[in-house]
Amino acid sequence: MANHFSASNKLEVVVTGGVIYPRLGVLVLGPPDRGLEPFHQGLQELGYVEGKTITLVYRFAEGKADAFLGFPPKPQQMRARKIGHVIVDTGADRPWSQYFCCMIAGNSEFVRRNPVATKRAVRAILNASDICAREPTRAARYLVDKGYEKQYDVALEVIKSLPYDRWRQTEPEDTVRFHALRLRELGMIKSSPQKIIAQGTDWRFLNAIRKELKG
Numbered sequence: 001m002a003n004h005f006s007a008s009n010k011l012e013v014v015v016t017g018g019v020i021y022p023r024l025g026v027l028v029l030g031p032p033d034r035g036l037e038p039f040h041q042g043l044q045e046l047g048y049v050e051g052k053t054i055t056l057v058y059r060f061a062e063g064k065a066d067a068f069l070g071f072p073p074k075p076q077q078m079r080a081r082k083i084g085h086v087i088v089d090t091g092a093d094r095p096w097s098q099y100f101c102c103m104i105a106g107n108s109e110f111v112r113r114n115p116v117a118t119k120r121a122v123r124a125i126l127n128a129s130d131i132c133a134r135e136p137t138r139a140a141r142y143l144v145d146k147g148y149e150k151q152y153d154v155a156l157e158v159i160k161s162l163p164y165d166r167w168r169q170t171e172p173e174d175t176v177r178f179h180a181l182r183l184r185e186l187g188m189i190k191s192s193p194q195k196i197i198a199q200g201t202d203w204r205f206l207n208a209i210r211k212e213l214k215g
């Protein structure tokens with residue numbers, strides 16, 4: 001899924017009792033009523049009680065959040081509410097748009113022991129991607145019917161904005177190399193792209209399914 005830099009549902013955390021705590025920005029990936037549950041649970045485990053020892057204030061409505069890194073459907077939901085605008089869309093803007101944003105990862109031991117099951121799983125995911133590319137209205141309706149998204153228009157925009165058929169042409173090794181180089185430049189990883197590709201990738205299933213699902 002493409003990443004968007006856009007306006008945010010940022011939260012400011014203010015702890016009462018005369019003690020000053022840092023302000024935290026929390027990005028909710030999904031509906032706020034569900035996306036914040038783990039956050040609230042974590043606060044409770046730390047002994048905080050909303051409304052008594054801690055207060056959560058949504059800052060975006062006041063225009064005090066500058067930007068956030070969002071994943072579909074959050075940017076689409078924001079635009080549907082006429083909030084903010086997109087600064088960078090990695091699904092459309094180069095160089096990010098030239099590469100995959102998502103990969104299928106599996107436990108190496110499981111893949112080694114269960115090649116048939118692994119191939120079936122990869123095939124199912126790619127078949128689903130093809131349905132999204134060919135029949136976006138069907139895919140959007142499914143998301144709404146299953147409760148993953150409440151608004152059909154938002155679901156449809158998400159489906160149409162993502163290049164679900166790119167797996168047929170784009171080479172995944174180029175994507176791994178691109179992102180590995182960026183991460184290494186930032187000092188987040190030490191391994192070279194060549195080492196990561198050699199030790200951590202296996203394109204056999206993808207290449208086989210590409211031949212099976214031509215057309």
